[in-house]
Amino acid sequence: MSTTTDPQGGTFRLSMLLNDSRYRSLTLQAIAAIMLAASIAYMISNLLANLAAQDLNISFEFLGSPAGYDINQTLIDYSSQSSNLRAAFVGIINTLLVAVLACITATILGVFAGVLRLSNNWLVRKLMSFYVEIFRNIPVLIWIIIIFTIVTAVLPGARAYLGEDPERNMLAGMFAFTNRGVYVPAPFFTTGFGGEEGSGLNWLLVIGVLIASFFATRFVTAGADKKQAETGIRPNTLYLNLAIWIVPVAIVLFILGLSWDLPDPLANRFNLRGGLQIGAPLIALWLALSVYTGAFIAENVRAGIQAVSRGQTEAASALGLRPNRTMSLVILPQALRVIIPPLISQYLNITKNSSLAIAVGYADITATLGGITLNQTGRAIECVLLLMLFYLTISLLISAFMNVYNNSMKLKER
Amino acid sequence: MNKSVLFGALTVAGLAAGAAAAATLDDVKARGTLNCGVTTGLVGFAAPDANGEWKGFDVAVCRAVAAAVLGDATAVEFVPTTGKTRFTALASGEIDMLARNTTWTFSRDVDLKFDFVGVNYYDGQGFMVPKALGVSSAKDLDGATVCIQTGTTTELNLADFFRANNISYEPVPIETNAEGTQQYLAGACDTYTTDASGLAATRATFENPGDHMLLPEIVSKEPLGPLVRHGDSEWGDIVRWTLNALIAAEELGVTSTNVGEMATSTNNPEVARLLGTEGTLGEMIGLDADWAKRAIETQGNYGEIFAQNIGEETPIGLARGLNAQWTDGGLLYSPPFR
Ligand SMILES: N[C@@H](CCC(=O)N[C@@H](CS)C(=O)NCC(=O)O)C(=O)O
Numbered sequence: 001m002s003t004t005t006d007p008q009g010g011t012f013r014l015s016m017l018l019n020d021s022r023y024r025s026l027t028l029q030a031i032a033a034i035m036l037a038a039s040i041a042y043m044i045s046n047l048l049a050n051l052a053a054q055d056l057n058i059s060f061e062f063l064g065s066p067a068g069y070d071i072n073q074t075l076i077d078y079s080s081q082s083s084n085l086r087a088a089f090v091g092i093i094n095t096l097l098v099a100v101l102a103c104i105t106a107t108i109l110g111v112f113a114g115v116l117r118l119s120n121n122w123l124v125r126k127l128m129s130f131y132v133e134i135f136r137n138i139p140v141l142i143w144i145i146i147i148f149t150i151v152t153a154v155l156p157g158a159r160a161y162l163g164e165d166p167e168r169n170m171l172a173g174m175f176a177f178t179n180r181g182v183y184v185p186a187p188f189f190t191t192g193f194g195g196e197e198g199s200g201l202n203w204l205l206v207i208g209v210l211i212a213s214f215f216a217t218r219f220v221t222a223g224a225d226k227k228q229a230e231t232g233i234r235p236n237t238l239y240l241n242l243a244i245w246i247v248p249v250a251i252v253l254f255i256l257g258l259s260w261d262l263p264d265p266l267a268n269r270f271n272l273r274g275g276l277q278i279g280a281p282l283i284a285l286w287l288a289l290s291v292y293t294g295a296f297i298a299e300n301v302r303a304g305i306q307a308v309s310r311g312q313t314e315a316a317s318a319l320g321l322r323p324n325r326t327m328s329l330v331i332l333p334q335a336l337r338v339i340i341p342p343l344i345s346q347y348l349n350i351t352k353n354s355s356l357a358i359a360v361g362y363a364d365i366t367a368t369l370g371g372i373t374l375n376q377t378g379r380a381i382e383c384v385l386l387l388m389l390f391y392l393t394i395s396l397l398i399s400a401f402m403n404v405y406n407n408s409m410k411l412k413e414r
Numbered sequence: 415m416n417k418s419v420l421f422g423a424l425t426v427a428g429l430a431a432g433a434a435a436a437a438t439l440d441d442v443k444a445r446g447t448l449n450c451g452v453t454t455g456l457v458g459f460a461a462p463d464a465n466g467e468w469k470g471f472d473v474a475v476c477r478a479v480a481a482a483v484l485g486d487a488t489a490v491e492f493v494p495t496t497g498k499t500r501f502t503a504l505a506s507g508e509i510d511m512l513a514r515n516t517t518w519t520f521s522r523d524v525d526l527k528f529d530f531v532g533v534n535y536y537d538g539q540g541f542m543v544p545k546a547l548g549v550s551s552a553k554d555l556d557g558a559t560v561c562i563q564t565g566t567t568t569e570l571n572l573a574d575f576f577r578a579n580n581i582s583y584e585p586v587p588i589e590t591n592a593e594g595t596q597q598y599l600a601g602a603c604d605t606y607t608t609d610a611s612g613l614a615a616t617r618a619t620f621e622n623p624g625d626h627m628l629l630p631e632i633v634s635k636e637p638l639g640p641l642v643r644h645g646d647s648e649w650g651d652i653v654r655w656t657l658n659a660l661i662a663a664e665e666l667g668v669t670s671t672n673v674g675e676m677a678t679s680t681n682n683p684e685v686a687r688l689l690g691t692e693g694t695l696g697e698m699i700g701l702d703a704d705w706a707k708r709a710i711e712t713q714g715n716y717g718e719i720f721a722q723n724i725g726e727e728t729p730i731g732l733a734r735g736l737n738a739q740w741t742d743g744g745l746l747y748s749p750p751f752r
Contacts, residue, residue, distance in 0.1 A: 054505075055527060055644065068570045070585050080573035157601040158559070179602055180559060180584075268557035270604045271584070280602070361587045367564075372587070375498050375565035378526040 091368030102289035110297025135295035148284035183263035186276035191257035281362035304335035344402040438649035450476035451509035458615040472513040478709035487712035498565035527644035531654035536736040538632035540610035552631040556581035561603035659706035662748040663715035670714040
């Protein structure tokens with residue numbers, strides 16, 4: 001019975017499911033699928049039976065009841081009287097905040113380090129390999145704790161900045177660096193929507209104006225391209241574009257009455273009040289995720305650049321392009337095709353690794369919903385299911401988004 | 415990866431319940447050791463000493479149960495748990511009982527499905543501050559940064575206290591007492607809050623305990639006691655009555671040194687019943703006649719355990735206060751052994 005035997009005749013016998021090479025793999029796959037489904041069903045029924053035996057049930061009602069605990073970084077209104085669901089949202093926003101910040105900085109760091117690793121300068125090249133090897137090979141949790149320890153040990157206590165005659169003066173009277181976090185001036189609007197209280201609408205307006213400026217500059221650039229194609233001379237668009245970026249937003253900010261809230265050393269005897277506080281946990285987590293993932297991205301970038309054939313560089317030089325422009329106009333655009341797919345998985349890693357936040361007391365979703373809420377309500381299974389749902393959704397969204405981007409960068413085959 | 419987490423969670427839940435349904439006493443006997451959940455380290459209550467041997471007020475309860483059930487006070491496997499992991503450890507059957515400064519609350523008893531078997535320390539939540547801070551009342555803490563252990567009642571009381579007094583604070587959540595101590599001493603928080611007994615025990619480990627003080631306010635009731643899983647009342651009875659035996663022994667004047675002599679020569683019928691020379695209490699609870707005698711012999715009575723681990727003669731220096739016998743104006747009151 002060799003696998004290449006093709007049975008004669010059209011009659012179907014049951015034994016052919018195993019003996020016939022046309023059906024065998026299908027049969028095996030079907031058996032595997034049935035076994036998988038059966039074991040999942042077994043586990044679920046086991047879970048339900050055991051929960052019933054323990055007198056427990058699955059219920060999500062706890063999400064509506066008051067959380068009862070406070071959170072130290074809340075970007076939306078929250079108090080201990082808010083619901084567990086709201087606490088979960090606070091956590092989600094904190095997770096997204098640190099993930100977005102870390103993705104941006106890790107990308108910048110990674111691109112620089114990756115490009116510089118191929119530099120002709122020996123020292124720069126070695127420094128960058130050193131960075132990549134050190135940061136890639138030590139677990140990110142260790143980095144988070146190291147950076148947090150450094151921040152808390154090296155920076156002075158908050159009280160050093162307090163009082164009429166403080167031990168330390170704020171940098172330019174506006175910035176304070178304490179072991180509990182960094183304080184910077186916080187922008188706010190005096191004459192915008194919502195009056196003195198302020199409102200999210202003001203910021204939406206500012207962002208709207210910036211988006212409009214973005215499209216306006218693209219329009220200007222497209223016009224310049226067309227002109228260049230027609231006449232061979234490219235009009236200088238720099239000043240126009242700068243004006244489009246700056247003038248409208250400046251006018252809007254002026255109308256809204258932009259003002260700065262400075263950290264106040266006199267308002268409280270324990271901490272600076274006012275300003276924007278970037279807490280030590282956020283700093284530690286953000287930096288650690290950035291430098292750690294940056295090292296991986298650097299390797300992706302290097303691999304991408306090296307995947308572009310040397311002939312491209314030589315051809316660009318032959319056309320008279322300077323090395324900088326060769327890199328940005330010829331090499332990087334082609335390298336992106338190789339870089340983007342692994343970059344997607346690095347972004348996913350950042351998002352998932354941000355769940356280590358708990359190590360430094362950063363209130364991400366794992367710390368709020370999966371930590372305190374889970375613990376205080378005892379709803380472990382429900383909380384873990386919700387957490388999985390959240391991370392899965394975010395990961396799939398990031399992949400989908402990056403895949404769309406990847407498709408737009410892909411070699412267009414005509 | 416997410417799938418494997420799901421399966422993992424389901425399997426754990428499945429196994430967990432399997433273990434929980436079985437009779438704990440039989441499991442412990444078959445295993446030959448008692449798995450007892452304790453703190454990750456709070457000197458005086460539960461912490462390994464220089465020889466790696468677990469010592470402390472809560473540890474003594476574990477050892478007393480092991481002595482009663484297994485006849486060997488050293489046959490205990492101590493499982494360090496944090497405020498967050500302790501309930502999962504108990505519910506999943508990883509530990510047979512939990513003795514970890516755990517507050518008896520309605521929701522833990524009713525909703526989390528545990529049985530608190532009694533109270534071994536009547537406590538309340540306090541605040542510790544560096545003296546240099548110049549704070550004399552918890553109400554002066556407006557705007558302070560506060561270190562708290564997550565997964566505790568402390569966390570919830572703290573939110574209530576500040577809200578009721580209309581003052582604000584910034585929480586710094588931490589996992590273990592060791593981490594809390596470190597953050598507090600590093601100045602990452604202005605004050606550390608937990609059970610007053612825990613604060614006293616923590617302060618005793620500082621290099622300069624005199625530089626720190628407890629604020630006068632006690633902001634909550636924290637009856638701390640051992641607990642077991644819901645649904646195994648026989649096992650719950652054993653732990654409950656072992657604790658009661660230690661408390662009753664103090665009331666009745668039975669100590670680790672005189673217990674042998676008392677057992678043979680006492681003419682107090684309750685002492686005789688407690689020590690198994692009269693009646694069949696041991697048989698009723700599913701153990702032998704000497705169960706309570708062994709617990710008292712190896713660990714001492716409640717008063718001895720208190721004095722040895724956290725009492726006024728120790729660096730922790732806690733007064734009996736509420737934890738005196740009812741005959742001395744305290745709250746300790748064991749139901750009768752009959
Ligand atoms: N009684 C409170 C708090 C218990 C608690 O966590 N106490 C701390 C300090 S007294 C502790 O035992 N820590 C030891 C550890 O970190 O393992 C509760 O049950 O929620």
